[in-house]
Amino acid sequence: MRAVYLAAAMALVAAPSFAQPSAQFQAGQAAYAETCAVCHGANGRGGAAFATPIWGPGSNIAAKFPTGAQLLEYNQMLMPFDDPSRVSDELKLAITLYMMANHGALRPEASVSEAEIGPVAIR
Numbered sequence: 001m002r003a004v005y006l007a008a009a010m011a012l013v014a015a016p017s018f019a020q021p022s023a024q025f026q027a028g029q030a031a032y033a034e035t036c037a038v039c040h041g042a043n044g045r046g047g048a049a050f051a052t053p054i055w056g057p058g059s060n061i062a063a064k065f066p067t068g069a070q071l072l073e074y075n076q077m078l079m080p081f082d083d084p085s086r087v088s089d090e091l092k093l094a095i096t097l098y099m100m101a102n103h104g105a106l107r108p109e110a111s112v113s114e115a116e117i118g119p120v121a122i123r
Contacts, residue, residue, distance in 0.1 A: 021101075022097075023111070025098055031091045035095075036079070044102055055100075067120060068117035069118035072117060093112070093117065097110060097111075100117070
């Protein structure tokens, strides 16, 4: 009987986390799909207009944007490239969170303000 309890306890410890992505992450994911994927690909691994991955292996996100503040500023000023004003700064913050979470710099469960995302290192 003791072995059964031990096995059950070990299964709980080893079980993966099933935390839900934050509403902000989900908003970023939806906004990315609507406004960014056409150029950068649905999974950020390269699209019709920009073949280089924008996060994860093979990307140069960390070299270009060492912190969340720099990535957010770039997104706010220049994305989408055809008309940066068509996406609100609130959605650009959500997209930046989504990008950083896909790169591993933040967790999908996170919700962040501009001040909170700013100092986060992108490696």
